[in-house]
Amino acid sequence: MNTVTIADIVKRFKLEVLIGHNQLNKVLKKTKVRRPGLEFMDKFDFIATEHVQILGKNEINYLHTLSDEECKLRIANIVQYDPPCIIITSNQEEPLGLLRYCTDNHIPVLRTPDSMTEMSAKLDAYVTKVMAPEIAVHGVCVNVAGIGILLRGKSGVGKSETAHTLIGRGHRLIADDIVVLKKLSPQTLLGTHNEKNKEFLALRSIGLLNVVRLYGRAAFQDESRIALDIELTEWQENALNNELELDEKFKTYMDVPIPHIQIQLQPGRDVAGLIEAAANNWYLQQQGYSAADEFMKRLEPEFEEDN
Incomplete structure (x- = not known):
């Protein structure tokens, strides 16, 4: 089985690296990306860990309504699932609380002009095939x-x-x-x-x-x-x-x-x-x-x- 690193998907899909340039050698362990929803609010034991987390317009708009400290608390719930990276779609403006928390926890944050649906489909297909x-x-x-x-x-x-x-x-x-x-x-x-x-x-x-x-x-x-x-x-x-x-x-x-x-x-x-x-x-x-x-x-x- 071949491996896929964050650097591989950055190069493959021409993703912008917002933070975490030194963590791009992380290896992906799961083939499917996840879109957080209720996970922002609490941690669920049955949710699979180690998946790439992808944020669409709804998630980013929600985070923008929060203060930096509240944003950190919500992102902390996602980080508990040990994501190798977080991808912001549709070239949306990144919440400062997200960047600060991910910087402290060594989690790369990437950005793409693609919509959440487009990016999820392309990334799932690519990683599934390679791995x-x-x-x-x-x-x-x-x-x-x-x-x-x-x-x-x-x-x-x-x-x-x-x-x-x-x-x-x-x-x-x-x-x-x-x-x-x-x-x-x-x-x-x-x-x-x-x-x-x-x-x-x-x-x-x-x-x-x-x-x-x-x-x-x-x-x-x-x-x-x-x-x-x-x-x-x-x-x-x-x-x-x-x-x-x-x-x-x-x-x-x-x-x-x-x-x-x-x-x-x-x-x-x-x-x-x-x-x-x-x-x-x-x-x-x-x-x-x-x-x-x-x-x-x-x-x-x-x-x-x-x-």
């Missing part, structure tokens, strides 16, 4: 028609060549060879590169390619939610299933189950086309459609006649 548990797997990650796919298989089976064909059809490369998987939630797995292999695709007999330089910015995407795990395998005679609907299988990464499909390779087989079909079929299934169910409904009248 998410992650693993690296051998494979290729592509985005096919907006659907993130992890391609796996033995070395030399043709993963990168298949990705190259998909790029030629208008789809996008995420990562080649090493794919970094981040667990954003119990149901969400994000695929991305490791920075070093960003935009690069290695093809046997050709060498290393920069897909952005060759095919334009549209050939590459920084990250994508993983919807399908597709394993490319060698052709095995009499091993293909021909049922109307195969039983759904899953591959689990960090306890996140991902639908799994196996595609066997054979000269002349349109593997890229099969991957496109798999992606589009997955999308239809998310909409509640099943081709097998529709086909069986069409056969129902014949079954009834036979009976």
Whole structure:
């Protein structure tokens, strides 16, 4: 798991540092920011600690109605939750009582022109992504028609060549060879590169390619939610299933189950086309459609006649 410091968010979101320049190396421990409300008035044991506290217009206007000493008392309630920093939104004027108390307690106070809603959403998304548990797997990650796919298989089976064909059809490369998987939630797995292999695709007999330089910015995407795990395998005679609907299988990464499909390779087989079909079929299934169910409904009248 990667760490995020206050200095990181200051740089990322171009925040103004009002006080606490010497405390910017503090490490964030929680991924969600908090907006104080009743916490100004009293301390609640059930409130989570160590969250960034963000102050919107209502909170700042309230603090401006207080004297410096009263303001310190209210801020003291928030400080009990051990916030790594406090962010003032909408470029509001900072209450002097807030700055004085936070200076005494070594808590950085930052300011942004963004609204509270905008800043909360951006900061939550950024910190959650950076601090998410992650693993690296051998494979290729592509985005096919907006659907993130992890391609796996033995070395030399043709993963990168298949990705190259998909790029030629208008789809996008995420990562080649090493794919970094981040667990954003119990149901969400994000695929991305490791920075070093960003935009690069290695093809046997050709060498290393920069897909952005060759095919334009549209050939590459920084990250994508993983919807399908597709394993490319060698052709095995009499091993293909021909049922109307195969039983759904899953591959689990960090306890996140991902639908799994196996595609066997054979000269002349349109593997890229099969991957496109798999992606589009997955999308239809998310909409509640099943081709097998529709086909069986069409056969129902014949079954009834036979009976």
